[in-house]
Amino acid sequence: MDITINGQLHQLDIEPDTPLLWVLRDELGMTGTKYGCGLAQCGACTVLVDGQATRSCVTPVEAVAGSPIMTIEAVTQDPVGQKVVEAWVSQQVAQCGYCQSGQVMAATALLKQTPKPSDADIAAAMINLCRCGTYNAIAAAIRHAAQA
Amino acid sequence: MNEMSPPLNLSRRSFLGASLGALVLGVALPAGGRAFAQEATPAIVPGTRVNAYIQIQPDSKVLFRSAFIEGGQGIFTAMAQIVGEELDVDPTQFVVEGAPPGPDYTLIGGARFTGGSMSVRMSYDAMRKLGASARRMLLQAAATQWRVPIESLTTQPGRVIHAASERSVAYGDLAKAAAALPVPSNVALRSSSHFRWIGKPVARIDIRDKSTGKAHYAIDLKVEGMLYGAVQHGVRLGMEPGALLNEDQVKAMPGVHSVHHLPGAVAVLANSWWRARRAVEALQITWTEAAPGSTVRVMPADYSSEKHLAELKARTGDGIAFETHGEVGPALAGAARIVEASFDAPHLAHAQLEPPSAIARCNADGTLEIWAPNQAPEMFQADAAKVAGIAPEKVIIHSPILGGFFGRHFLYQTANPYQQAIMLAKATGRPVKLVWTREEEFLRDALRPMGVARFRAGLDASGMPIALSAVAVGEGATGRWFGRTVDKVDSSAVEGIAGKVYAIANRRVGQIHVDDPAIIGFWRSVGHSMNDFFYETFFDEMADAGKQDPYELRRRLLADSPRHRNLIEAVAALSGGWKRGPFTAEDGTRRARGVAMASPFGSEVATIAEVSLKDGEVVVHDVWVAIDPGSIVNPAIIEAQVNSAVALGLSSALLEEVVYEGGVPRARNYDGYPILPPDRMPRVHVRIVESGAPMGGIGEPGLPGVPPAVVNAASVLTGKRIRSLPLSRTKLTDAAG
Numbered sequence: 001m002d003i004t005i006n007g008q009l010h011q012l013d014i015e016p017d018t019p020l021l022w023v024l025r026d027e028l029g030m031t032g033t034k035y036g037c038g039l040a041q042c043g044a045c046t047v048l049v050d051g052q053a054t055r056s057c058v059t060p061v062e063a064v065a066g067s068p069i070m071t072i073e074a075v076t077q078d079p080v081g082q083k084v085v086e087a088w089v090s091q092q093v094a095q096c097g098y099c100q101s102g103q104v105m106a107a108t109a110l111l112k113q114t115p116k117p118s119d120a121d122i123a124a125a126m127i128n129l130c131r132c133g134t135y136n137a138i139a140a141a142i143r144h145a146a147q148a
Numbered sequence: 149m150n151e152m153s154p155p156l157n158l159s160r161r162s163f164l165g166a167s168l169g170a171l172v173l174g175v176a177l178p179a180g181g182r183a184f185a186q187e188a189t190p191a192i193v194p195g196t197r198v199n200a201y202i203q204i205q206p207d208s209k210v211l212f213r214s215a216f217i218e219g220g221q222g223i224f225t226a227m228a229q230i231v232g233e234e235l236d237v238d239p240t241q242f243v244v245e246g247a248p249p250g251p252d253y254t255l256i257g258g259a260r261f262t263g264g265s266m267s268v269r270m271s272y273d274a275m276r277k278l279g280a281s282a283r284r285m286l287l288q289a290a291a292t293q294w295r296v297p298i299e300s301l302t303t304q305p306g307r308v309i310h311a312a313s314e315r316s317v318a319y320g321d322l323a324k325a326a327a328a329l330p331v332p333s334n335v336a337l338r339s340s341s342h343f344r345w346i347g348k349p350v351a352r353i354d355i356r357d358k359s360t361g362k363a364h365y366a367i368d369l370k371v372e373g374m375l376y377g378a379v380q381h382g383v384r385l386g387m388e389p390g391a392l393l394n395e396d397q398v399k400a401m402p403g404v405h406s407v408h409h410l411p412g413a414v415a416v417l418a419n420s421w422w423r424a425r426r427a428v429e430a431l432q433i434t435w436t437e438a439a440p441g442s443t444v445r446v447m448p449a450d451y452s453s454e455k456h457l458a459e460l461k462a463r464t465g466d467g468i469a470f471e472t473h474g475e476v477g478p479a480l481a482g483a484a485r486i487v488e489a490s491f492d493a494p495h496l497a498h499a500q501l502e503p504p505s506a507i508a509r510c511n512a513d514g515t516l517e518i519w520a521p522n523q524a525p526e527m528f529q530a531d532a533a534k535v536a537g538i539a540p541e542k543v544i545i546h547s548p549i550l551g552g553f554f555g556r557h558f559l560y561q562t563a564n565p566y567q568q569a570i571m572l573a574k575a576t577g578r579p580v581k582l583v584w585t586r587e588e589e590f591l592r593d594a595l596r597p598m599g600v601a602r603f604r605a606g607l608d609a610s611g612m613p614i615a616l617s618a619v620a621v622g623e624g625a626t627g628r629w630f631g632r633t634v635d636k637v638d639s640s641a642v643e644g645i646a647g648k649v650y651a652i653a654n655r656r657v658g659q660i661h662v663d664d665p666a667i668i669g670f671w672r673s674v675g676h677s678m679n680d681f682f683y684e685t686f687f688d689e690m691a692d693a694g695k696q697d698p699y700e701l702r703r704r705l706l707a708d709s710p711r712h713r714n715l716i717e718a719v720a721a722l723s724g725g726w727k728r729g730p731f732t733a734e735d736g737t738r739r740a741r742g743v744a745m746a747s748p749f750g751s752e753v754a755t756i757a758e759v760s761l762k763d764g765e766v767v768v769h770d771v772w773v774a775i776d777p778g779s780i781v782n783p784a785i786i787e788a789q790v791n792s793a794v795a796l797g798l799s800s801a802l803l804e805e806v807v808y809e810g811g812v813p814r815a816r817n818y819d820g821y822p823i824l825p826p827d828r829m830p831r832v833h834v835r836i837v838e839s840g841a842p843m844g845g846i847g848e849p850g851l852p853g854v855p856p857a858v859v860n861a862a863s864v865l866t867g868k869r870i871r872s873l874p875l876s877r878t879k880l881t882d883a884a885g
Contacts, residue, residue, distance in 0.1 A: 015402060015423075022422035026376065031368035032361020034551070036501045037586045041818035044501055072361030088359035092351060092784060095792055096220030097358030098501040098551030104359055123827055129818065131501050131552045132220050133795020135829035137788070 003065050005030070006074035016062035020054075021045045023061045024071060032072035032101050036129070043128025046102035046109075047071045053109035053125070070108075072101040081108040087145035095132035102128050107142050116146050192251040195274030198282045198331050200252035202231070208306045208320035210235070210242045215253035215260055216267035217246045217523055218354065219550030219557075220792070221847045222785035223267045225352045229345040229781055230272060234279030234338055236303040237319070239350050246547035249525040249540075261524040263555065263670060265749035265845020268781055272843060280335040282326075289325035290317055349784030354549070366521045366548040367505040367583060374507065374579035375405050375417040377572055378424040380431060381591055382412050384811040385562055385667065386438030386446030389414045393432035401427045408575055410568050412444065417572060421583055444562055451665050451811045453598065457492055460600040460621045460662055467619045467658030470637040471646040474654030479615035483606025487693045489686055490603070491871045493678035494805035496596035496671055497815075499823050502551020503589050506566035509579035514538070516573075519546040520566040527559040528566065535567045536574065554796065555670035558629065560594040563667055587816040594669025595806055597622050601645060601682040606654075611694025613705070615654040618645045618683070623664040625674060632661070640670075644679025644852055647747055649712045650687075650705035666808065672796055676748040676852035681801070681873065684744035684856030689869055698860065699726045699743050711776065711839050712752060716745060719754035719774035722835045726756075729864055730884065733760070738882060739769065742860025746852040750844030751777040755853030757830070759861040764879035766862045768798060768830040773850055775834065778841035786846050787834045793850030794832050799824035801855035803876050 001012045005028070012027060019038075024030045024047070033056060036044030040055040047056045048070040075081035084107045094100045103126070110117055110125040117125070122142050130138070195201075195215070203211040212231060218224040228242035247253045254260040255271045283303060290308040291298040294315065302309045309316045340346070357363040382388065389409050392398070398416065399407060403423035408415045414433055418424035438446040480486065506520040516536050522528045525545045533540040550557060561567075565582050572580040584592070599622040606615035624632075624641030632638055637659040639646070646657040671677055691698040699720065706713040720726040720743075729740035737760040746753045756772045771794050780786060803822045807814045815821035859870050867883025 018422055022420065025368075026420040026422065029370070031364070034501070035367065035503065035583075037818050039586070039817050039819060042501060076360060085356075085359050089351075089355050092355055092788065094220075094352070094355055094358035095222070095788060096501070096550060096552040097354065097363050098365060100358050101361040104361075126826055129501070129823060129825065131499060131554070131796070131823060133792045133799075133824065133829065134788075135795065135826040136791060136832060138826070 001062065001065050003061060003069065004067070005069045006071060006077070012061070014061065017060045020047070020056040020059040020061050020064055020069070024056065030071055030073050034098055034101055036099065041129070042099065043106060044099045044102045046105040046128060048105055048109055051109060051112055053106045072105055075104060075108060078108065080111050083145045083148045084108045084111060084141070087141040087148060091137050091141040091144055093134050093137040093141050095134055099128060099130045103130065103138055107138070107145065110142065111145060117142065194252055194254045194258070195271060195278060196331065197252050198278060198285065200247070200250065201278055202235070202282050204319050204323035206320045206323070208241065208318045210237050212242050212244045213247040214244050215247050215255050215271060217262045217547050217550060218244070219262070219553040221789060222352055222782065223262070224354060225350060225785060226268050226781050227275060228353055229350050230275045231279035233343055233346045234276045235283045236305055238305045239345055239353060241306060242353055244353065246525070246549070249529040249545050254526065260526055261558065263523050263558065265848045269750060269843040269845060272781070276337050277335060280337055281331050284332045284335050285326040285329045286319055286322050288329050289322040293322070293325065346781055348782070350782055352785070363549060365502050365551045366507070366519055367502055367551070369507055369519050369548065370581070371507055371509055371579045374581050375576060376419065376421040376424045377415050377417045377569065377580050377582035378421060378428045378585065379410065379413045379415045379568060379582065379588060380428045380433065381588055382435050383591065384447040384449060385412065385444050386442045387435045388412060388439070390434040390436045393434065394430070398427050398431050401430065406576065407431070408572060410571055412562070413568065415568060415572055415582070417576065417580060421581070425585060445665070445667065447665055447811045449811045451808055453494065453806070453808045456598060456664065457600070460598065461490065461492070463621050463660045463662060465619070465660060466617065466656065467621070467660035468635060468637050469656060469658050470639070470642045471657040472655070476615050476617050476654045476656040479654035480604065480606040480617065483615060484609040485607040485693060487605045487607065487690050488603065489689055489869065489871060490600065491682040491685065492600045493598065493681060493873045495598045495666060496800055496804050497590060497593050497806050497821055498554050498556035498671060499818070499821060500550070500552030500554060500556050503584050503586055504565050505581065505583040506569040507579060507581045508566065508569035508573040510573050510577070515542045515544055516570065517544045517546070518566055518570070519548060520564070521550050521553070521557045522547055523553060523557045524559055531559055532566060532570060535570045554672040555674070556593065558670055560629070560667065560669050563592050563594040563669065586818070590813060590816045590821065594667045596671030596677060597625060597664055597668040599678045601679065603682070603686040605686070605690050607690065607694045611696050613652045613690050613694070616652050617656045619658045619660055620645055620679065621660045622662055623668060625668050625670045628668055640675045642675060642679065644676035644746065644748065645683050648683055649709055649745065649747055650702065651708060652705065672793070673748055673848040673851040676746060676848070677800065680744065680746040680748070680852035681855040681859065684746070684853070685859050685863070685869070685871070688742070688860045688863065697728060699728065702743065702745060711841065712745065714839070715752050715774050715776050715837055716743070716754045718835055718837055719743070719756050719772050722774060722833055723756045723770070723772040738865065738884060740861045740864035742857045742862070742864070744853040744856035744860060746849065748845070748849045748852050750842065751775060751846070751849040752844070753849050753853050755857040757854065757857035757861050759858060759865070761862070761865050761880050761882050764881065766802060766858060766875050766880060768828070768858055770831045770833065771798070771854060771857070772833045773835070773853070774837055775849060776837040776839050776841070777844040777846055777849070779838050779843050780836060783836055786836055789846050790834045790850035791832045793848065794854050795824050795829060797851040797854030798828070798830065798858065801858050801873055801875060802828065803874050805874050
């Protein structure tokens with residue numbers, strides 16, 4: 001099976017129903033994308049598939065063969081992703097940081113589709129869980145990135 | 149080792165090799181480097197040996213070994229600020245990692261753990277001296293090199309300066325020479341009026357890595373040749389696996405290496421974690437009930453949260469006294485009015501986002517190497533040694549940053565996966581990386597205890613409280629894990645009911661111990677997480693019964709305690725002046741405010757929450773927190789920690805409870821155990837008050853005031869007191885309709 005991650009083609013010999021998350025983490029050694037719940041509840045595993053925020057823990061790899069996938073490892077190569085990361089740094093969002101890869105990817109997807117999001121847009125798009133409660137800083141960083 | 153973050157592991161290796169009494173201030177010491185070493189002294193004074201903490205690289209970057217583990221609370225940044233201030237190195241030039249086990253790091257009264265909101269306050273003086281000592285050694289090295297008096301030298305960040313000759317040298321170029329010098333015994337510390345980084349909102353040193361997926365947690369690590377493991381536990385602790393009905397089919401699944409019986413669990417090892425997980429979940433396991441004499445805490449098949457709560461509520465009496473002032477009995481007897489109420493709070497899960505994992509590797513030299521999330525490396529080392537049957541000094545513990553902890557990663561035996569990883573590594577002769585699924589984590593987490601508290605207060609004719617008797621019923625986490633003395637109260641079970649600051653002349657706080665069959669542990673702010681809810685909501689009941697405003701009554705009872713009175717006035721001012729309500733907000737919603745105070749972990753906190761009701765649920769709009777930790781290191785991190793504590797406290801008040809039925813927790817993932825989602829996060833406003841009192845904690849103190857402030861506000865709207873958490877159990881209706 002061929003999949004394209006961050007612009008690079010990978011040939012995989014793997015059960016086709018393996019979740020994309022575990023292909024990234026164990027097969028390709030890209031550990032920036034996190035395992036939190038395995039049930040699409042928390043969003044720590046969020047990546048972009050065709051520009052859409054996608055929870056990779058419940059996405060069979062065969063379903064995304066042929067689709068461009070972007071992970072946190074390449075986020076700064078994307079102009080919108082770069083803006084988001086800079087906002088995350090300037091707003092000092094992260095605490096433990098474990099959910100933040102997924103948060104940054106979700107924010108990148110939002111700003112790609114809606115460059116000037118309203119507070120309601122942010123609330124609708126940013127539904128990933130953060131046990132450290134960085135939610136206010138996340139919203140502030142997205143507003144900041146949207147103005148950058 | 150491969151794929152670990154390279155500079156950290158290189159440094160660790162060189163450090164481990166040299167840590168037996170050698171002074172290492174520079175990297176890449178030649179093999180003979182130990183010849184320069186200070187003589188090892190038999191008694192190591194924790195926090196004094198520069199070599200154990202500080203390594204200056206040729207590029208003048210400072211590798212710093214922290215006694216405390218980073219898990220979001222910002223301790224690595226705080227260490228860089230404190231040490232950097234005295235060493236004269238900008239915190240941005242620090243690379244910080246968790247220190248290995250060892251007597252150099254036992255800074256908490258001879259012990260070491262990351263908890264109790266103790267890290268900064270217990271190490272602040274020692275870390276300043278450490279930084280100043282290292283700076284002095286660098287100055288001495290430069291003085292020798294230039295043949296000038298040390299008094300003629302100064303430093304600028306990262307450099308020694310000789311102004312008279314206009315010479316300067318980078319720390320990195322002096323590190324090796326400085327390594328040959330003894331650690332000075334007495335060094336002058338920088339005047340606080342000249343602080344550049346301590347007390348300032350310095351940026352976190354880990355923020356960019358955490359924003360780009362580059363931060364490595366235990367679950368991200370990999371060692372050469374490792375197998376991946378997944379487990380299935382017996383649903384009740386004590387159950388043991390028997391026959392595996394489809395073992396052959398499971399062994400034939402893709403990538404499966406082997407199947408193993410473990411105490412209370414079955415493991416599958418495979419060449420990827422997903423394959424191991426899929427295989428272990430396909431196993432059909434025959435479970436047997438706990439045998440008599442089982443060494444674990446057997447969970448009874450008829451245990452339920454409902455039953456345990458009923459048992460706590462049924463216990464009568466005043467319990468063993470923990471705190472007494474005056475004569476509560478006669479004062480109650482003479483009171484004009486008696487107020488009584490009983491409260492309860494449920495078991496809670498930590499629900500940190502990073503599931504527990506462990507890597508174990510048996511090395512050819514007889515050492516055992518463990519990578520595992522932990523808040524107490526020495527305790528894990530001692531326990532791992534027992535499991536492996538080797539001496540503790542043969543166990544090398546690596547302590548990666550934590551993907552949230554909140555008390556999750558203490559030594560809780562059956563709640564920690566590393567013992568299983570050790571057994572699997574020994575059984576296979578291969579390194580093993582074991583990761584628990586979220587479902588196994590919800591099954592085996594060490595829970596915040598369930599608690600009940602009963603209060604009885606006496607008011608005088610004017611409505612002022614003159615007597616208060618309280619009893620906490622349940623079990624404390626400290627007693628569970630560090631030993632309980634019969635006839636003595638476990639302070640972790642009563643903190644937050646005891647230690648309150650109000651001047652009520654006659655008071656008594658007692659505890660009735662009831663064994664909790666569940667595995668309990670420390671959860672952010674420990675006993676305070678529920679006890680301040682009990683006390684501070686009962687306080688409002690006293691105020692209402694005596695026809696007093698709850699804020700004004702608190703102020704009156706703090707008349708002789710300026711620190712606390714200032715603090716409650718500070719939070720009122722921050723919120724625009726105290727108003728209880730109900731009042732109508734600009735958006736037309738009917739709202740009220742509640743106030744609460746708490747004295748957790750050496751800090752003082754006053755909290756106000758503003759709420760409304762919508763569809764039977766509480767909506768929290770704003771939370772104002774005034775916190776007085778005495779003195780501070782980083783106001784930006786304090787504000788972030790208060791935000792975080794508000795989120796967790798609110799989550800517990802609104803949503804969280806672990807419910808057992810038939811000895812099994814009902815929820816095994818976030819779908820059944822909801823935690824605070826983004827759309828329920830209130831605005832948070834923080835005021836830091838530096839009273840100059842001894843330094844208190846930061847990570848936990850923001851939490852305990854939140855549940856009572858929210859519930860006190862909600863009770864104004866409902867017109868009925870709420871005495872049980874979480875609020876999601878009850879459909880709340882506005883008394884005004």
